[in-house]
Amino acid sequence: MINEQIRDREIRLIGVNGEQLGIMSAREAMKLAEEAELDLVKIAPTAKPPVCKIIDYGKYRYELARKEKEAKKKQKVVEVKEIRMSPNIESNDLNTKMNAAKKFLEKGNKVKVTLRFRGREMAHMQSSRHILDDFAESLSDTAVIEKAPKVEGRSISMVLAEKK
Missing domain, CATH: 3.30.110.10 (Translation initiation factor 3 (IF-3), C-terminal domain)
Structure with a gap:
């Protein structure tokens, strides 16, 4: 979930450089993300409260795809x-x-x-x-x-x- 899709009342926010910004409302976190011209992305939806991070979403998806590809390379299919x-x-x-x-x-x-x-x-x-x-x-x-x-x-x- 990103930006406006996050509807939780309270979230734990992690800043751009990985620092903890604490627990706040989703609206406040969205404002901070807009100021930084980045996206608010929900990283751990099952946590209490959910963990969100201010990052560039396109870059984040690229990194996930790259990690997945690396993991696939290291797998060996046993026939x-x-x-x-x-x-x-x-x-x-x-x-x-x-x-x-x-x-x-x-x-x-x-x-x-x-x-x-x-x-x-x-x-x-x-x-x-x-x-x-x-x-x-x-x-x-x-x-x-x-x-x-x-x-x-x-x-x-x-x-x-x-x-x-």
Whole structure:
């Protein structure tokens, strides 16, 4: 809220240079802001009484946008990469999948390892669980199991995350 939008009876006012000007009516604060040729901006509306500041509103909005942009730059979005395998995977293929998973983990992503079953393979789901256990065991130096292997329809999947 800025200038005439502020309808509170009493507000706590902060001056141009950040000094406390005390508690006063919104009209008095508006007069002070007009004298300084700046805007009266409500900074903390939930406080008792609400806190307002005499500042240049355009500059204030620009600073907020810049801070938001900086915060976004520092954020890292963690993706979940999926690696699919079948229960009759050969050891060389498994090693290739492990190397891919290692690369994903080093980049800071999580890895969802899925063991997919087709047709008659469904009858031997539990005996194929060792493939996921071996996969997790071989990556134990760089990864930790975030979500244990779980049967989901025609597949068993688990989630690995980078060790801290």
